[in-house]
Amino acid sequence: MTEDVVDALGADLRAAGYTVDGVAELLGPDAHAALGRGVWWPALRACDAAGGALATLVRLLLLGADESPQRAAEAFPTAGLAALTACGVLEDTGETVRAILDIRPYSDFLVVSDQDAALRGGPLHRDHVLGIGGASLSLARAVVRTPVRRALDLGTGCGVQALHLSGHCDHIVATDTNERALALAAATARLNGMSWDLRHGSLFEPVAGERFDLIVSNPPFVVGAGATDYIYRDSGVAGDGLCRSIIEQVADHLNPGGTAHIMANWIVRGDDWGARVRDWLAGTGLHAWVVQRELADPVSYVALWLADAGEPTERVAQRGGAWLDWFAEQGITGIGMGLISLRVPAAGERPEQTCEEILDEPVTGPEVDAFFARRAYLRHTTDEALLAARLSTAPVLLEEQSLPGEHGWQQIGAAVRRPGGPAAVIGVDEVLRALLAGCRGEVPLGALIDLLAAHHGVDTGALAEAALPEIRAAIGRGILYQAE
Numbered sequence: 001m002t003e004d005v006v007d008a009l010g011a012d013l014r015a016a017g018y019t020v021d022g023v024a025e026l027l028g029p030d031a032h033a034a035l036g037r038g039v040w041w042p043a044l045r046a047c048d049a050a051g052g053a054l055a056t057l058v059r060l061l062l063l064g065a066d067e068s069p070q071r072a073a074e075a076f077p078t079a080g081l082a083a084l085t086a087c088g089v090l091e092d093t094g095e096t097v098r099a100i101l102d103i104r105p106y107s108d109f110l111v112v113s114d115q116d117a118a119l120r121g122g123p124l125h126r127d128h129v130l131g132i133g134g135a136s137l138s139l140a141r142a143v144v145r146t147p148v149r150r151a152l153d154l155g156t157g158c159g160v161q162a163l164h165l166s167g168h169c170d171h172i173v174a175t176d177t178n179e180r181a182l183a184l185a186a187a188t189a190r191l192n193g194m195s196w197d198l199r200h201g202s203l204f205e206p207v208a209g210e211r212f213d214l215i216v217s218n219p220p221f222v223v224g225a226g227a228t229d230y231i232y233r234d235s236g237v238a239g240d241g242l243c244r245s246i247i248e249q250v251a252d253h254l255n256p257g258g259t260a261h262i263m264a265n266w267i268v269r270g271d272d273w274g275a276r277v278r279d280w281l282a283g284t285g286l287h288a289w290v291v292q293r294e295l296a297d298p299v300s301y302v303a304l305w306l307a308d309a310g311e312p313t314e315r316v317a318q319r320g321g322a323w324l325d326w327f328a329e330q331g332i333t334g335i336g337m338g339l340i341s342l343r344v345p346a347a348g349e350r351p352e353q354t355c356e357e358i359l360d361e362p363v364t365g366p367e368v369d370a371f372f373a374r375r376a377y378l379r380h381t382t383d384e385a386l387l388a389a390r391l392s393t394a395p396v397l398l399e400e401q402s403l404p405g406e407h408g409w410q411q412i413g414a415a416v417r418r419p420g421g422p423a424a425v426i427g428v429d430e431v432l433r434a435l436l437a438g439c440r441g442e443v444p445l446g447a448l449i450d451l452l453a454a455h456h457g458v459d460t461g462a463l464a465e466a467a468l469p470e471i472r473a474a475i476g477r478g479i480l481y482q483a484e
């Protein structure tokens with residue numbers, strides 16, 4: 001797509017009000033919600049009822065429907081049908097016009113990608129450029145958005161991560177092995193008035209010798225025998241080798257204090273899912289927070305990815321069988337899916353690497369940043385300093401579990417949870433409950449422990465020794481904090 005055509009297309013989309021709010025208003029809440037669930041026909045019906053340029057744009061670009069050449073021409077008065085057809089945005093048979101690309105409002109942006117299998121109504125091409133998917137959104141949500149100078153989006157695809165980076169990074173390098181992805185990312189950037197340094201090549205090859213303050217990647221992480229069917233998901237590397245390579249190389253491209261967020265899948269054999277990722281991380285010298293969001297069994301995993309490409313049933317069954325055979329040969333019992341966040345340690349610091357499964361709460365950028373800040377606080381704060389600190393308890397809930405017994409309710413456990421925080425829960429005993437209630441940023445922790453010891457008639461030193469690991473755990477979960 002030439003820059004002139006992209007600019008003209010942008011002018012037409014803006015003139016028609018082709019925005020998130022504009023589309024939501026056109027469709028109405030029910031059809032809009034149905035479309036969000038993948039049910040498109042109520043949206044088509046709403047477009048037919050509304051008519052006009054915006055409805056035509058939604059039919060063509062969001063719903064993949066056919067339009068008459070006349071209505072399509074009316075919706076693109078600036079770009080014109082001929083130019084959009086010539087550069088592969090639309091297809092014009094003379095009787096009907098349909099879109100080849102998916103161009104959709106997303107947040108305050110417009111994003112250009114290929115149409116997914118459901119809209120295309122057939123198998124995807126090898127160089128298919130993926131639109132915004134669940135993994136794209138999970139990654140975008142998890143990125144620390146502190147303003148920085150240089151950022152890298154490795155495997156940019158349609159450019160969705162680079163769009164978000166543009167809000168807080170001065171210079172963005174976005175790479176891909178798929179030339180078509182780079183072309184569509186360039187269109188996405190231009191449509192949104194942005195400019196990225198787009199480079200072709202695999203993994204870190206296009207940025208050899210360069211360093212960044214922030215690196216994000218939603219790479220083709222699918223675990224298999226090394227397929228190369230679809231560039232957006234099949235790396236051609238067997239197993240989880242591609243993710244391993246990224247993790248092993250990323251430290252060479254981070255500036256001091258830099259952060260990286262990598263979406264990844266990893267092979268699981270047996271019970272300890274973290275063993276494999278710990279092995280990847282061992283030589284990196286980076287702090288890490290690895291969050292497994294899901295552990296899929298082989299059948300569910302293969303079925304998920306085979307459903308993605310819109311292939312005929314027989315081919316799906318044949319490929320699925322071969323894929324499962326390979327998993328069995330490799331002794332693979334599950335596939336872990338999650339997010340690896342990494343940070344360069346301060347000078348002289350030993351890297352600290354934490355792997356945990358968090359299935360419920362999403363991981364957000366502020367939580368990742370707070371996680372690394374809390375770990376740093378705990379590393380640098382001695383027990384003496386902790387006892388002198390005036391700690392505060394975050395907004396938390398006390399959850400008690402009780403069973404009915406002979407003498408009424410018998411409490412069997414209690415926990416304190418920070419709502420909205422991933423894995424932000426700790427079990428509490430009577431002492432910790434009292435300490436959490438007393439931590440209001442006013443009295444040093446040591447003084448609170450003295451009061452409690454006196455109240456229970458126990459030795460202060462023994463109480464402190466027992467309580468400090470729990471206090472540290474509470475700080476690690478963001479349940480307790482030291483206000484500046």
Ligand SMILES: C[S@@+](CC[C@H](N)C(=O)[O-])C[C@H]1O[C@@H](n2cnc3c(N)ncnc32)[C@H](O)[C@@H]1O
Nearest residue numbers: 136155156157176177178202203218219220232
């Ligand atoms: C799952 S898509 C992610 C696209 C986008 N960044 C997002 O978050 O939705 C993976 C992207 O990585 C690209 N890719 C595949 N192999 C690659 C490699 N070896 N090096 C860099 N990018 C690669 C694909 O072409 C594709 O655009």
